[in-house]
Amino acid sequence: MVEPGVQGVSDLAATLPPGPARVRRSVPGFALLPVPALVLVGIGLILPLGLIARYSLAEFDPADIALQGLTAGNYLKFFGDPFYREVLGRTLAVAAGSTAACLLLGVPAAYAISRARSARLRSALLLLAIVPLLMGNAVRALGWMVLLSERGIVNQALTGLGLADAPVRLMYTPLAVTLSLVAVLLPFMVLTLQSVFDSISPVYEDAAATMGAPPWAAFRHVFLPLAMPGLFSGSLLVFILGMNAYASPVLLGGPAFHMMAPMVYEQAVEAFNWPFASALAFVLMAATLVLTVLSSRVLQKRYGRL
Amino acid sequence: MSSIALTEVTKIYGGQATVDRLDLKVREAEFLAFLGPSGCGKSTTLRMIAGLAIPDGGHIRFGARDVTRLPPYQRNAGLVFQGYALFPNMTVAENVAFGLKMRKVGKPETAERVARALDLVQLGHLADRLPRQLSGGQQQRVALARAVVYNPEALLLDEPLSALDAKLRGEVRSELRRLQRRLGLTTVFVTHDQDEALAIADRIVVMSAGRIEQTGTPGEIYATPANRFVAEFLGMSNFLPGRREGPGRFRLATGELLGYGCEGARAGGHALAIRPENIRLLPGRGAEADGHSLSARIEEVVYRGSLVEYRLSLGGGTLTVHRRNADHDPAERFEPGETVTACWRAPSTILI
Numbered sequence: 001m002v003e004p005g006v007q008g009v010s011d012l013a014a015t016l017p018p019g020p021a022r023v024r025r026s027v028p029g030f031a032l033l034p035v036p037a038l039v040l041v042g043i044g045l046i047l048p049l050g051l052i053a054r055y056s057l058a059e060f061d062p063a064d065i066a067l068q069g070l071t072a073g074n075y076l077k078f079f080g081d082p083f084y085r086e087v088l089g090r091t092l093a094v095a096a097g098s099t100a101a102c103l104l105l106g107v108p109a110a111y112a113i114s115r116a117r118s119a120r121l122r123s124a125l126l127l128l129a130i131v132p133l134l135m136g137n138a139v140r141a142l143g144w145m146v147l148l149s150e151r152g153i154v155n156q157a158l159t160g161l162g163l164a165d166a167p168v169r170l171m172y173t174p175l176a177v178t179l180s181l182v183a184v185l186l187p188f189m190v191l192t193l194q195s196v197f198d199s200i201s202p203v204y205e206d207a208a209a210t211m212g213a214p215p216w217a218a219f220r221h222v223f224l225p226l227a228m229p230g231l232f233s234g235s236l237l238v239f240i241l242g243m244n245a246y247a248s249p250v251l252l253g254g255p256a257f258h259m260m261a262p263m264v265y266e267q268a269v270e271a272f273n274w275p276f277a278s279a280l281a282f283v284l285m286a287a288t289l290v291l292t293v294l295s296s297r298v299l300q301k302r303y304g305r306l
Numbered sequence: 307m308s309s310i311a312l313t314e315v316t317k318i319y320g321g322q323a324t325v326d327r328l329d330l331k332v333r334e335a336e337f338l339a340f341l342g343p344s345g346c347g348k349s350t351t352l353r354m355i356a357g358l359a360i361p362d363g364g365h366i367r368f369g370a371r372d373v374t375r376l377p378p379y380q381r382n383a384g385l386v387f388q389g390y391a392l393f394p395n396m397t398v399a400e401n402v403a404f405g406l407k408m409r410k411v412g413k414p415e416t417a418e419r420v421a422r423a424l425d426l427v428q429l430g431h432l433a434d435r436l437p438r439q440l441s442g443g444q445q446q447r448v449a450l451a452r453a454v455v456y457n458p459e460a461l462l463l464d465e466p467l468s469a470l471d472a473k474l475r476g477e478v479r480s481e482l483r484r485l486q487r488r489l490g491l492t493t494v495f496v497t498h499d500q501d502e503a504l505a506i507a508d509r510i511v512v513m514s515a516g517r518i519e520q521t522g523t524p525g526e527i528y529a530t531p532a533n534r535f536v537a538e539f540l541g542m543s544n545f546l547p548g549r550r551e552g553p554g555r556f557r558l559a560t561g562e563l564l565g566y567g568c569e570g571a572r573a574g575g576h577a578l579a580i581r582p583e584n585i586r587l588l589p590g591r592g593a594e595a596d597g598h599s600l601s602a603r604i605e606e607v608v609y610r611g612s613l614v615e616y617r618l619s620l621g622g623g624t625l626t627v628h629r630r631n632a633d634h635d636p637a638e639r640f641e642p643g644e645t646v647t648a649c650w651r652a653p654s655t656i657l658i
């Protein structure tokens with residue numbers, strides 16, 4: 001008698017918004033709990049950010065790296081030079097492409113994990129999704145190099161099977177960078193999606209089915225709109241990580257393939273041009289931020305509050 | 307509308323038959339209630355009729371159509387879920403329109419049918435609300451409108467009233483029954499609440515452990531339970547242990563010989579069942595009475611509003627007696643410790 005009641009309540013709860021009725025317990029010192037994290041963020045993020053902001057407006061003197069002058073020249077240099085604009089465009093394209101690929105691959109995978117019938121299968125799939133995270137980006141990029149290089153396994157297989165006469169150029173292509181990025185970022189997408197999918201009761205899909213919706217229609221008209229917040233946060237996470245990718249473009253893109261994050265490093269560490277490196281960093285951040293806000297606005301209009 | 311026929315339907319979970327060779331026919335436009343304790347297989351049976359679970363054996367037919375292996379979306383049944391399962395991101399009208407959209411019904415016709423369905427449950431004015439802006443009773447009615455808007459062959463209800471508070475439940479129950487009659491819907495209703503089943507159904511199927519214990523009208527099942535399980539599950543019963551001593555004769559464990567009205571269809575013959583409201587109390591020991599009587603002592607008096615419940619002890623057993631609490635004879639009021647005579651007429655007892 002208890003079981004169906006509980007089920008009913010939880011189903012009902014799924015349709016209710018997390019209202020203000022939730023009572024917060026007042027514990028002495030409760031307000032102090034976030035202070036350590038705030039201090040860390042304050043010292044480790046806000047302060048350097050302020051410094052970079054200032055540096056990005058400084059004048060560059062190769063003979064003297066001390067902070068000097070006040071100019072918009074670094075930004076003018078960036079937006080005035082088609083080379084740099086192209087780097088930003090490429091970075092955006094790679095990040096967006098990786099995000100799209102992660103969505104395309106991640107949604108079915110996360111759905112399968114979330115709706116797996118047996119608990120054992122579910123844990124096994126979840127573990128598989130996490131395994132790639134056990135390796136660092138650089139190690140993984142190295143692995144892709146072994147696979148994709150001129151005498152790598154893929155080319156050996158292609159020529160061995162007679163599918164190609166000469167080794168195909170795979171390394172140092174946008175495809176290689178995107179491939180390795182997708183491999184790095186997919187676990188983040190799958191894990192984010194899976195946790196959101198789990199919170200969507202299968203009863204909605206059952207209801208759709210009894211009303212005449214074949215599985216695909218139920219997925220498209222009922223499940224996907226409910227999963228939109230998850231799709232958005234997963235995409236956001238992957239997009240931001242993609243925008244700031246470093247190891248993959250450096251190791252698999254080669255010296256001629258420029259993306260923003262490696263370029264910040266080059267300017268700061270190799271050219272010692274801190275002002276321009278700072279400006280690059282700010283452009284990268286601003287681009288990410290603007291796109292994030294814009295996309296959430298558009299999605300909110302379409303699907304309500306995310 | 308069509309009838310629903312289940313033949314030898316079986317469902318096995320974890321090596322155990324949750325539903326065990328169930329045979330049942332729901333007639334056209336009939337309101338049938340599955341009644342049983344949780345885990346008796348009633349919800350599983352409903353899910354199999356809806357197509358959300360596939361039987362491991364047997365057949366399910368809607369009219370002449372064998373739907374045993376058909377997926378839910380090809381069955382054309384309407385299901386109201388326990389928690390309603392209204393799509394939280396769609397308005398009331400969009401929820402109701404969903405089944406029509408899946409059937410590729412044109413826009414103008416959809417709008418018209420949605421409006422009619424919402425009027426049927428008196429929610430036309432809330433068409434543009436989201437489910438979370440509605441009360442529980444309103445959500446329940448949207449779920450109902452959503453399930454009947456596409457003229458399903460069967461309406462299936464999975465404990466649809468359990469999430470409502472007691473007062474609302476009665477109202478919604480009557481409304482549901484009126485709607486079902488008006489639309490002539492073949493309806494299967496799952497509940498663990500005996501009052502609900504008695505009040506709403508044309509016929510009740512009492513289930514336990516995956517099997518049917520008894521099928522019959524509410525009156526039949528209440529008045530002549532087939533066995534002890536049904537007698538205990540529906541309403542209250544007193545059980546007087548003993549054994550059958552020939553047709554119509556029953557020897558109590560304490561020695562008295564009693565008659566009885568009828569035998570339960572699946573009686574074991576080890577007890578007589580009698581409802582608390584069929585016993586009268588007379589003051590004093592061995593009072594003169596028509597029918598049977600036993601002397602007993604009042605142990606407890608429980609005031610229950612419209613009735614007074616007396617708990618009696620007699621010869622090692624106990625007896626519960628309900629008397630109407632209308633302006634009845636003050637001579638029929640008793641206090642704990644009093645000795646009384648409990649009496650009843652033989653036809654109101656059943657051999658179980």
